[in-house]
Amino acid sequence: MKKYECINEMDLSFISKSNNESFARATISAFVSQLDPTIDELTDIKTSVSEAVTNCIAHAYNEQIGIIYINAKIFSNGKISIKIRDKGVGIDDVDQAMEPLFTTGGSDRSGLGFAVMKSFMDRVKVKSYVGKGTTVLMEKSIIRRSNKNEK
Amino acid sequence: MGVSILSNSKEGLKISISGDIDHHSSSDMRIKIDSFIEKYHPKIVILDFSSVSFMDTSGIGLILGRFKLTERMGIKLEVVNARNRVKRIIEFSGIKSLGILK
Ligand SMILES: Nc1ncnc2c1ncn2[C@@H]1O[C@H](COP(=O)(O)OP(=O)(O)O)[C@@H](O)[C@H]1O
Numbered sequence: 120m121k122k123y124e125c126i127n128e129m130d131l132s133f134i135s136k137s138n139n140e141s142f143a144r145a146t147i148s149a150f151v152s153q154l155d156p157t158i159d160e161l162t163d164i165k166t167s168v169s170e171a172v173t174n175c176i177a178h179a180y181n182e183q184i185g186i187i188y189i190n191a192k193i194f195s196n197g198k199i200s201i202k203i204r205d206k207g208v209g210i211d212d213v214d215q216a217m218e219p220l221f222t223t224g225g226s227d228r229s230g231l232g233f234a235v236m237k238s239f240m241d242r243v244k245v246k247s248y249v250g251k252g253t254t255v256l257m258e259k260s261i262i263r264r265s266n267k268n269e270k
Numbered sequence: 271m272g273v274s275i276l277s278n279s280k281e282g283l284k285i286s287i288s289g290d291i292d293h294h295s296s297s298d299m300r301i302k303i304d305s306f307i308e309k310y311h312p313k314i315v316i317l318d319f320s321s322v323s324f325m326d327t328s329g330i331g332l333i334l335g336r337f338k339l340t341e342r343m344g345i346k347l348e349v350v351n352a353r354n355r356v357k358r359i360i361e362f363s364g365i366k367s368l369g370i371l372k
């Protein structure tokens with residue numbers, strides 16, 4: 120398989136205050152926009168980032184203050200990869216956590232965050248160590264405009 | 271941005287929600303919506319989503335929580351005018367089967 124070249128990259132870190140959820144969405148939107156995504160593609164990415172960042176704030180750091188790291192890369196074939204990392208409590212059983220409706224949160228959490236990420240992105244991979252933290256890697260290919268017009 | 275009453279009659283209470291619904295904004299929205307419901311105790315609560323610009327699963331939790339509350343109080347709940355992209359995540363969640371999405 121051909122390895123595609125990384126043509127742009129960004130790193131972002133911010134503290135786990137919940138008003139940074141919209142900041143993370145806006146930043147990722149601005150970065151991804153250079154690929155000229157459709158509004159649907161952009162919404163999928165924004166929503167998935169919002170889910171992962173919310174999980175860092177609500178679960179990993181459990182409303183305490185920690186740092187959230189985002190790394191995003193754009194590849195020459197139109198693929199975008201986004202890594203969202205925390206140094207929080209970690210997840211004991213990742214498979215169980217990723218099951219739809221599973222939640223350790225209160226009554227106002229739906230347990231659908233990972234399900235949304237999996238459905239809205241092409242690929243989602245989660246690595247987690249209890250007491251050390253969690254990394255969520257998400258990938259999505261943005262269809263090039265010329266191909267979009269053919270549809 | 272936020273939560274406000276659009277109309278309030280004996281028949282129903284129509285509440286407008288505007289802006290982004292995420293984990294940050296939803297707790298404030300929840301408190302406001304619930305206080306309106308408890309204050310007026312209408313027959314029907316209509317949540318107008320026409321001004322919701324973005325929503326993640328925190329919005330699903332918000333709707334589900336209000337559904338449980340209104341059901342307990344014997345009140346009918348409706349969610350109306352969600353834009354396509356907001357509708358998509360509502361439909362994805364399966365809460366459409368509750369029959370509240372109009
Ligand atoms: N970054 C994280 N750190 C620790 N636990 C997490 C993290 N992300 C997810 N989880 C765990 O996985 C569960 C499921 O997450 P999710 O599907 O987003 O649903 P929800 O956030 O509504 O609970 C959470 O309730 C939590 O227990």
Ligand SMILES: [Mg+2]
Pocket residue numbers: 170173174231232233
């Ligand atoms: Mg979540």
